[in-house]
């Protein structure tokens with residue numbers, strides 16, 4: 001794994017890390033779990049296939065979950081009540097209108113007793129609470145030294161890794 005670096009702003013700190021494969025994404029989620037607790041909200045940013053559900057699996061494993069984790073694209077939310085705190089994993093990709101979140105009683109999910117992880121949070125803007133942590137995943141094609149390959153249009157299939165950016169609030 002590459003060296004990670006930290007950039008501190010006025011009230012946020014950002015760490016960057018290179019994730020060479022799926023296992024690295026899961027491991028990054030497990031490590032992130034150690035910094036998460038009840039009452040927190042995590043937004044996961046990145047395109048389709050960026051690794052949002054994969055890092056969620058790592059976070060859940062960090063809390064002791066060992067079963068499957070799939071993106072709740074159609075049901076919008078998947079509860080994990082086998083872990084403590086209860087974790088709600090949202091995927092709002094198919095959300096038509098942020099108002100639908102009001103109908104599903106969104107406020108009951110974002111409580112002091114639960115940890116909420118949200119994919120496609122931008123679809124719920126105005127209704128979702130502010131995140132405590134923003135995890136951003138960017139697929140990149142890199143050479144073996146983790147330098148981005150410039151002409152990515154000419155590279156067939158394989159995206160060979162993800163740049164992970166974690167932004168947390170600093171009190």
Ligand SMILES: Nc1ncnc2c1ncn2[C@@H]1O[C@H](COP(=O)(O)OP(=O)(O)O)[C@@H](O)[C@H]1O
Nearest residue numbers: 019021022025048049050051052053054161162
């Ligand atoms: N660091 C990585 N390098 C390469 N592939 C990865 C990495 N992390 C995850 N993947 C793969 O990316 C694919 C899409 O991941 P997924 O978590 O479903 O994305 P999303 O939820 O953002 O749509 C999966 O096949 C997963 O194995």
Ligand SMILES: [Mg+2]
Nearest residue numbers: 052053071119
């Ligand atoms: Mg997903």
